[in-house]
Amino acid sequence: MDRDAEARIDLALVKRVLLQDDRQAFEQLLRRHQGLVRAQLRRLCDGDAAWADDLAQEAFLLVWRKLSSFRGNARFSTWLYQVAHNCFLQARRRNATVPVQVSPTDEASEMLQTDSGDCPDLQVDLQRALQCLPEGERMVMLYHAQMGMSHEETAQITGFPLGTVKTHALRGKARMRAWLDAYQSGRTIGADS
Amino acid sequence: MSDTPERDELLERLLLGSGVEPIANEAFSERVMSMLPARRRQTRVVLGAAVGGGALLAVWQLSGAELLHTVAHELQNGDIGIAGIAVVATLLTLGAVLTGWALADR
Numbered sequence: 001m002d003r004d005a006e007a008r009i010d011l012a013l014v015k016r017v018l019l020q021d022d023r024q025a026f027e028q029l030l031r032r033h034q035g036l037v038r039a040q041l042r043r044l045c046d047g048d049a050a051w052a053d054d055l056a057q058e059a060f061l062l063v064w065r066k067l068s069s070f071r072g073n074a075r076f077s078t079w080l081y082q083v084a085h086n087c088f089l090q091a092r093r094r095n096a097t098v099p100v101q102v103s104p105t106d107e108a109s110e111m112l113q114t115d116s117g118d119c120p121d122l123q124v125d126l127q128r129a130l131q132c133l134p135e136g137e138r139m140v141m142l143y144h145a146q147m148g149m150s151h152e153e154t155a156q157i158t159g160f161p162l163g164t165v166k167t168h169a170l171r172g173k174a175r176m177r178a179w180l181d182a183y184q185s186g187r188t189i190g191a192d193s
Numbered sequence: 194m195s196d197t198p199e200r201d202e203l204l205e206r207l208l209l210g211s212g213v214e215p216i217a218n219e220a221f222s223e224r225v226m227s228m229l230p231a232r233r234r235q236t237r238v239v240l241g242a243a244v245g246g247g248a249l250l251a252v253w254q255l256s257g258a259e260l261l262h263t264v265a266h267e268l269q270n271g272d273i274g275i276a277g278i279a280v281v282a283t284l285l286t287l288g289a290v291l292t293g294w295a296l297a298d299r
Contacts (some may be wrong), residue, residue, distance in 0.1 A: 002238065004279060021281050023226070023229065026226075026229070027226050030221050030222045030225055030226065031231060033220065034216075034218060034221050034222055034225075035214075035215025035217070035218070036213070036215050037218045038215075038216040038221065039213050039214060039215060040213065041214060042216070045251050053221065056221070057221075057224065057225055057228070060225045061225065061230075062229060064229050064230075067232070068243070122207065123207065123210075123211060126207055126208075126211055127211060130211070141208070142213070145205070145208040145209070146211055146213045147213050148209060163295070173204070176204055177201070177204060177206070178199065180203070180207075182202075182203055
């Protein structure tokens with residue numbers, strides 16, 4: 001089913017919740033989207049599943065209360081990811097003990113220049129490299145490159161201006177290209193030696 | 194390997210397939226549903242407020258007009274004529290317009 005059809009189904013379910021107070025319709029929305037919202041939050045929470053699920057729960061309860069503020073000028077899923085993203089940002093702000101991703105400029109450079117021959121799993125190394133990107137780039141790469149959102153949708157979710165999203169996407173991809181080159185040349189050297 | 198379309202294609206493919214996979218429900222939905230608070234009847238409140246507001250607006254608009262006095266006189270006599278129907282139609286129309294505006298703005 002294409003994304004437009006999915007969006008129409010979501011919109012119909014939202015209307016049922018709003019106009020008929022239909023809990024079953026909300027449960028359908030929840031079941032349709034919980035998987036990706038939780039995956040999104042796990043990425044943002046650096047793999048902390050328990051924290052991510054707490055935030056996902058908080059996000060869906062917020063959606064239940066604030067559903068009337070969804071105006072339908074974007075996809076419901078985009079709005080939902082935005083709510084979840086904001087829950088993550090607020091939780092991180094209010095809880096100073098939550099580990100915050102270190103400003104990763106130096107670490108990212110180091111990671112991107114590191115020979116990844118120690119770990120043969122390309123996907124695992126790719127995830128590590130992504131985690132080391134500067135936060136803005138990491139978020140844009142998550143939504144735009146990994147989840148397949150448009151620049152506009154990514155801007156709505158993250159709250160970044162559209163130009164910033166495009167810049168982060170370009171820089172993030174450039175860093176990942178450099179990382180991939182280093183990874184592949186590292187493997188070649190490893191294979192030769 | 195540098196600046197090749199193959200490298201870019203590989204990177205795109207790796208990123209799109211890199212682990213943002215939907216997570217299995219495992220009773221998550223049930224847990225959230227059990228925590229949902231009762232929903233406030235916002236729609237009914239909006240409808241009631243809009244219809245009431247429309248009626249008040251109509252009465253205010255007609256307060257200086259002969260029409261309202263005619264209708265009041267007709268009601269006292271228990272005989273609703275064209276003037277009464279016109280006033281009721283005006284009330285309903287204004288109420289409907291306000292309701293539509295209120296719902297569209299939500």
